[in-house]
Amino acid sequence: MLIGPLFVKLIGKREPYALKFLYNLVQVALCSYMAIEAVFLAYRNGYGVVCNAAHFDKPPMANLIWLFYLSKVLDFFDTFFIILGQKHAQLSFLHVYHHATIFLMYWANLNINYDGDVYLTVVLNGLIHAVMYTYYFVSMHTKEVWWKRYLTQMQMVQFTCMMIQAVMMRFVCPENPAGTMTTVYFFYIGTLFALFMHFYLRSYSAKKGDSNRAKKKDA
Numbered sequence: 001m002l003i004g005p006l007f008v009k010l011i012g013k014r015e016p017y018a019l020k021f022l023y024n025l026v027q028v029a030l031c032s033y034m035a036i037e038a039v040f041l042a043y044r045n046g047y048g049v050v051c052n053a054a055h056f057d058k059p060p061m062a063n064l065i066w067l068f069y070l071s072k073v074l075d076f077f078d079t080f081f082i083i084l085g086q087k088h089a090q091l092s093f094l095h096v097y098h099h100a101t102i103f104l105m106y107w108a109n110l111n112i113n114y115d116g117d118v119y120l121t122v123v124l125n126g127l128i129h130a131v132m133y134t135y136y137f138v139s140m141h142t143k144e145v146w147w148k149r150y151l152t153q154m155q156m157v158q159f160t161c162m163m164i165q166a167v168m169m170r171f172v173c174p175e176n177p178a179g180t181m182t183t184v185y186f187f188y189i190g191t192l193f194a195l196f197m198h199f200y201l202r203s204y205s206a207k208k209g210d211s212n213r214a215k216k217k218d219a
Helices: 004-011 017-044 062-074 077-084 092-113 117-137 150-172 182-217
Strands: none
Touching: 017 062, 017 077, 062 092, 062 117, 077 092, 092 182, 117 150, 117 182, 150 182
């Protein structure tokens, strides 16, 4: 992020259209694959929604969790495109915090809880990211995407499901291989929920208020 502005000065403001086009398609395919593969692995190994035993000797989810972790490296291209396009308004605290911390969080998952209940994170996050990168792809060709606000709502539902799962792992499941990591995970996801909620209210409640004021003025 610090060297981004210098990089832009050297090459100028150039929208890497072809690269973004390909990147979004790759992300949609990759995220969809990871979500579907997680469901299939869970089904084949008899996993439920929560309270699944972790088989650390031969973990069915280990390779997928590793791929999921590596995919977070690919997500850094989002920041690269924002900086290159000089869209500074998009480089918000939410964006920086999310992308900087999610990589560390899934590094912890990869090393602490790489089987069992962690698969649900891949399903939820994979599906949401598949929809999100579909939105990014569509927005390259359309100025207004009518379902943008629903994407943010889906993200908040995702975080709610993750927090519910963490509570169940902590207080309901007879065993919790992740230990205190579950508590850290719960509060971390809580911060994301709060930030996304703030973004949603600021972005869409303000627009609704402006629309109502315009209607009253016209009347």
